[in-house]
Amino acid sequence: MKKHLVSFTVNNDQYDLLVEPRKTLLAVLRDSIGLTGTKEGCSTGDCGACTVTVDGKSVTSCLMLAASANGKAIKTIEGLSSGSSLHPLQHAFIDKGGYQCGFCTPGFIMASKAFLEENPNATEAEVRHALGGNICRCTGYTKIIEAVMSAAELMRSARQAR
Amino acid sequence: MPEYSVVGRRLPRVDALEKVTGAAKYGADVHPPGMLYGKIVRSEYPHAKILHIDTTEAELLPGVRAIITQADVESGRKVFASDKVLYSGEPIAAVAATDSDIADEAAGLIKIEYERLPVVQNVMEAIQPTAPRLHSDETKDGPSRRGIRNRLKQLSLDESEGSSEEIRTLETELETLEEDVYYNISAETHTEIGDVEKGFAESDIVVENTYTIPRVHQTYMEPHVSVASADSSGKVTVWASTQGPFAIRSGIAGTLGIPLGKINVIPTIMGGGFGGRFGVTMTHVPAVLLSQKTGRPVRVQVTRKEEFLDGRPAPGCVIKMKTGATKSGGILACQALAFWDSGAVSGASIGSTIRVRGVYKIPNLKVDAYGVYTNKSGTTAYRAPGAPQAIFAAESQLDEIARRIGMDPVEFRLKNMREEGDMIPGGSQEPVIGYKETLKAVADAAGWWNRDKSHNQGWGVAVGDWTNGCGPGGVYVSIHEDGSARIFHGSMDITGTDTAITQIVAEILTLPYERVTITRGDTDSAPYATGSGGSVVTFTMGNTAKLAAEDTRRRILELAAERLNTEIDNFELRDGKIFVNGADSPKSISLGELAAFSLNTRGGPIVGKGSFAQQSSTPALAAQIAKVEVDAETGRIKVLKLVSSQDVGFAINPMAVEGQIEGGTVQGYAWAIMEEMQYDQNGNVNPGLVDYRVPTSADLPTVESVIVEVPAPNGPFGAKGVGEPPITPTLATMSNAVVDAVGVRVNDLPIKPEKIVAALHNNGN
Amino acid sequence: MRDFALFEPTTIEEASSLLAENGGKATILAGGTDLLVGWKEGIATPKSVVSLAQISGLDSIAYDENTGLSIGGMTKMRAIEQSSTIRNRYTALAEGASEVGSIQIRNLATLGGNICNASPAADTVAALLVFGAQLEIASTYGERTIPIRDFFVGPGESSLQHGEIVTRLVCPPRPDNSGSHYIKQKIREVMDLAFIGVAASVELAHGVVADVKIGLAAVAPTPIRATDAENILKGNSLSESILEQAASAAAEQSSPISDLRCSAEYREDMVRVLTKRTIQASAARI
Known part of the structure; x- marks a missing residue:
């Protein structure tokens, strides 16, 4: 079948790729671009491990055709830190022990980032609800939620400082 | 307790950066x-x-x-x-x-x-003569026939005992019990201590129920x-x-x-x-x-769907259980007959049925367990394999007895718990243990003693025990010329074990945590390491790493003695430096200097090794209390409070230990409330994460973890296995809380809303 | 996933003719959150796929006091959930949209897709039924408008003909003295499918029910209105006994099945429980 020319940015880098229509954004990120930080946990949109942001909104990249991402700005976990400087969410996940096996972590961090940017003052209950699309099987969520709440505070103070 | 500088601290994990930046390479990233x-x-x-x-x-x-x-x-x-x-x-x-x-x-x-x-999916149908056979036509005796046969065997061995009349009676009885045989049996195990019939006869109260625990999938996130x-x-x-x-x-x-x-x-x-x-x-x-x-x-x-179709989940089982006790709260007898769903392959954790004995003094105990073939994929281990199922049955029964005799369920458990020196039914003597401390700790932390509740709210308590496994392992430690240390080993990091090993080595070598790094080799390069399961790693590899670090320290002191021209006994390793004791002019040499020196002299590189063989550990208890609210009209359960205590021996890294307790507790919660692999004549009907429900953050409150430390004599710094115990009591914790809330006990897990509503209707509500 | 040809038309006309050209072999792609799952599992293997994503103007939300609410078929669930107009005036719809999957899913899934899948358990449909939504449908043959009540034929089946595209939904304006609510019975708080879904819209005048509509999901082959219950309530005050009667009538009107999620008996029982609660909650919002 005819491949499609798809142009988008991933973590601010421009990509122009010829892709089969059937390839998902997840498959292209992992297999064509080699950004394997985004994980495939279920391929049906039910676990959130493949969460990336597209034009600032979190999506399950396993349920989006790469062709549909044409012209968009995509952010993955690899684009969150610049050099050795980590995003507040990354700091908080380390400090609070918000991960164990780590497989769900990129998805959790990306989903939290999009949510906190929209809702900087979210309550714990709101965060728990908003992250319902991300499954973690190791932590029981307690330390993830602590990490996100602590990151929210860091992000608020960073915003105030600016 | 001694003062430690690296172990016992909430340090960030050694793999922190790669895990939060997406750099960590998993299987599918190769x-x-x-x-x-x-x-x-x-x-x-x-x-x-x-x-x-x-x-x-x-x-x-x-x-x-x-x-x-x-x-x-x-x-x-x-x-x-x-x-x-x-x-x-x-x-x-x-x-x-x-x-x-x-x-x-x-x-x-x-x-x-x-x-x-023809297909058979239900264990109670699979044991019937009408069931299709998966592997052979062979039958196994049920408990009654088995008892008679055992008696006959005994009589034939010992002619002085019994009479030919008894033999004839028994043989006739055996014939009448022709139907007490089971088909499709993959394995069986039997334990008998004391005389349960006598125990039940002497009991003031006997509770008897059938518990059905579903097959659940480990649902690790990486397929x-x-x-x-x-x-x-x-x-x-x-x-x-x-x-x-x-x-x-x-x-x-x-x-x-x-x-x-x-x-x-x-x-x-x-x-x-x-x-x-x-x-x-x-x-x-x-x-x-x-x-x-x-x-x-x-x-x-594989895909997530294939995981459900052909993974090796935890076996479901049916446990018929009976417990007898006195009015004053003494347990006299306990009997269980269990049928474990092995699927098409032998190997369900039927040996864990013995765990119905719990951590209590039980004079009379009888356990008969069978593995049963069905047309499902085989099963394997899932966090304390077999224990959550058996403990659900046992801890539900204890709760029922406590309610019937009007004794506080925590007091009732404390009264019956074994202590150091007590005999474990079917086992050895209890070593130093922390059963009572752990239960008391959770009760105190949860506010059990002055608990309050509104309408349709309830509190539940349960405990579960598990002893970590152990296996062989090897570890090398090297000291670099910059004074840093590197650990080399071949065991898999499950949720923080590399960090614990690193903390242990840093502690022994008196180095800052950041100066010790760890590398995992492949099977060509690394010394053998036992698999990372059975809560073995911190115990086994921690001990191994400790031996390796101690060996390294010995070598360091030897070389230092040579370098500073004095006796080994005069040295002290402190803050990553070697100091000469008692000398008038203080002399010291840093590890880096020593490593560089020995490279260029006779010493050679500083390398220590640890090689560790199997040994047994000590049991660990997890105790939990939940407060729930049940919507009596819809049957939905909301968890208001979940407190989980555990005797971990010694927490090498309390943050990682809490993570294990919280995670295990939530897995147990999910098994009780929502998880279940469902089957019909075509196979598994919920092979995906929509209809196989694992909980999300929105379903849960903060899990409060309480660390109890009763050191294991042979654990590294007293540490016990931590990973498995916390899943063992939660099934019963949840069920017991639901009973306290709405007065109905659902013995067929998961406690779906529909089952609560049906039970309430049956109760005339 | 099987290979397919992907078309990305920029106008409705172009989309309609692409669908017509490809005969019965073309599938419309909206958000893709349901379709891609089916394609991956080989349940559907389309040869051609016509994406509506590049057609502008299909994802707008507009409200007019005279004509009511207008939502483009490609509007994302997340936008519906977050629209203040919908939250204030068509609350049950915002609640229904917020029950679909996760935020990540709702940033992809569209209202048109949720409707056109024709799932009896669709979370927005019970609300759209009570708001009397009209579907605007375009094709090479022209345009037609049908009430959502007439749209569903059976599980997974709608009256949408091949080549037709749902471009817009229109819900009549809401009276000031009205309130609405959607309740979904589930086990997990988030990411569950509706075991039972009940939406209601209640309009009160001088303490009595001037108008009421009740929509039921996952309890019949298609989403349905509980009209018998509505008739019981109309003209009455919301007394306990009237509510009980109406709730029982709603349960009576449902025809649920037993499946892996729950039994027909439980579903029927929950229609009773949740109808009462939904009406009470709707009235409380007035």
Whole structure:
């Protein structure tokens, strides 16, 4: 079948790729671009491990055709830190022990980032609800939620400082 | 307690950066050049004869490089079903292609003709004579026939005892019990201590119930995956996401007849295991076979759906249980008859049925357990294998007894708990243990003693015990010329064990945590390490690493003595430096200086090694209290409070230990409330994460963890295994809380809303 | 996933003719959150796919006091959930949209897709039924408008003809003295499918029910209105006994099945429980 020319940015880098229509954004990120930080946990949109942001909104990249991402700005976990400087969410996940096996972590961090940017003052209950699309099987969520709440505070103070 | 500077601290994990930046490489992130994609073709039916496999159309699809079936397995060991399938999802063939979508498509083009056979999915039906047989017609005696046969055997051995009349009576009885036999039995185990009949007769109160615990999937977030590369010399390299790389090596060697030395297993970071990622599983052997056939690296990665169809989940079971006690709260007897659903393969954790004994003084105990074949995939370990099921039954019964005799359920448990020196029914004497401390700790933390509740709210308590396993392991420690230390080993990091090992070595070498790094080798390079399961790692590898660090310290002191020209006994290792004791002019040498010195003199590199053999550990208790609110009209359960205490011996890293407690508790909660693999005549009907429900953050409150430390005499710094205990009591904790809230006990898990509503209706509400 | 040809038309006309050209083999792609799952599992293997994503103007939300609410078929669930107009005036719809999957799913899934899947358990449909939504449908043959009540034929089946595209939904304006609510019975708080879904819209005048509509999901082959219950309530005050009667009538009108999620008996029982609660909650919002 005819491949499609798809142009988008991933973590601010421009990509122009010829892709089969059937390839998902997840498959292209992992297999064509080699950004394997985004994980495939279920391929049906039910676990959130493949969460990336597209034009600032979190999506399950396993349920989006790469062709549909044409012209968009995509952010993955690899684009969150610049050099050795980590995003507040990354700091908080380390400090609070918000991960164990780590497989769900990129998805959790990306989903939290999009949510906190929209809702900087979210309550714990709101965060728990908003992250319902991300499954973690190791932590029981307690330390993830602590990490996100602590990151929210860091992000608020960073915003105030600016 | 001694003052430690590195162990016992909440330090960030050694793998922190790679885990939060996406840099960590898991199984599916391995992509050698020229790699092909493998896909497994699976049975559509739970029980059928395979009449014909037609691969012609699939072979013609552009991009397909190989298709294999059992005929391609030269060793003859079963990898694929060839004449009969016993569960839907059973592997029949595998494809390798240049693209994952092409492999998928090719798998769909393989035509298999079947002749369907009758299916049995329920253990209580499978043991009946009318059930279809999975493996053979053989029967096993039920408990009554078994008892008579045992007595007859005893009589025939000892002629002085009994009479020929008794023998005749027993033989007649045996004939009348012809139907007390079970079909489709995969395994059995029996334990008898004291006389349960006498115990029940002396009891003031006897509760008897049947408990049904569903089959649940470990649901590690990373689906099974491996990449194999076979070269022309016959050397096979396998990248595997596994709990035990050495078991993968021996498993592949055994299955395919490849010499052990020709297999190198390179472990990747593992996306969760919980017991389900042990040994050769869904992907390893097919990947090797496909690579051997194509001469190219092949990755076999299963989907979440395949995980449910052909994973090795935890067995469901039916436990008929009876407990007798006195009015004053003494347990007199306990009897259990359990049927474990093995699926089509033998291996359910039936040995864990004995755990119905709990941590209590029980004079009379009888346990009969059977593994039963059904048309489902086989089962394997899941966090304290078998214990959550058995403990659910036992702790539900205790709760019922406490309610009936009007005794506080915590007091009732405390009254019956074993202490140091008490005999474990069917086991040895209790060592130093912390059962009572742990239960009291959770009761205090949860506010049990002055608990309040509104309408339809309830409190539940339960405890569960588990003793960590142990295996052999080896560790090397090297000191670099900059004074830093590196640990080299071959055990898999499950959720922080590399961090614990690093903390232990840093503590012994008196180095800052940041100055010690850790590397995992592959099976070609690393010393053997037991698999990471059974809560073994911190105990086994922690002890091993401690030995290695101590060996390193010994070597350091030897070399320092040589360097500073004095006796070994005069030295002290402190803050990463060697100080001479008692000298008038203080002399010291840093580890870096010493390492550099010995490189250029007679000492050579500073290397220490630790080699550790198996030894037994001490039991650990987890105790939990939940407060729930039940919507009596809809049956929905909301958890308001969940407190979990655990005797961990000594918490090497309290943050990681809390993480284990919280995670295990939530897995137990989910087993009680929502998880269940459902089957019908076509196989598993909920093979996905929509209808197989694992909880999300929105379902739960903060889990409060309480660390109790009663040191294990032979654990590193007193540490016990931590990973498994917290899942063991939660099934009963939740159920007991629901009873306290709305007065109905649902013994058939999960406690779905519908079951609560039905039970309330039956109660006349 | 099987290979397919992907078309990305920029106008409705172009989309309609692409669908017409490709005969019965073309599938419309909206958000893709349901379709891609089916394609991956080989349940559907379309040869051609026509994406509506590049057609502008299909994802707008507009409200007019005279004509009511207008939502483009490609509007994302997340936008519906977050629209203040919908939250204030068509609360049950915002609640229904917020029950679909996760935020990540709702950033992809569209209202048109949720409707056109024709799942009896669709979370927005019970609300759209009570708001009397009209569907605007375009094709090469022209445009037609049908009430959502007439749209569903059976599980997974709608009256949408091949080549037709749902471009817009229109809900009549809401009276000031009205309130609405959607309740979904589930086990997990988030990411569950509806075991039972009940939406209600209640309009009160001088303490009595001037108008009421009740929509039920997952308890019949299609989403349905509980009209018998509505008739019982109309003209009455919301007394306990009237509510009980109406709730029982709603349960009576449902025809649920037993499946892996729950039994027919439980579903029927929950229609009773949740109808009462939904009406009370709707009235409390006035």
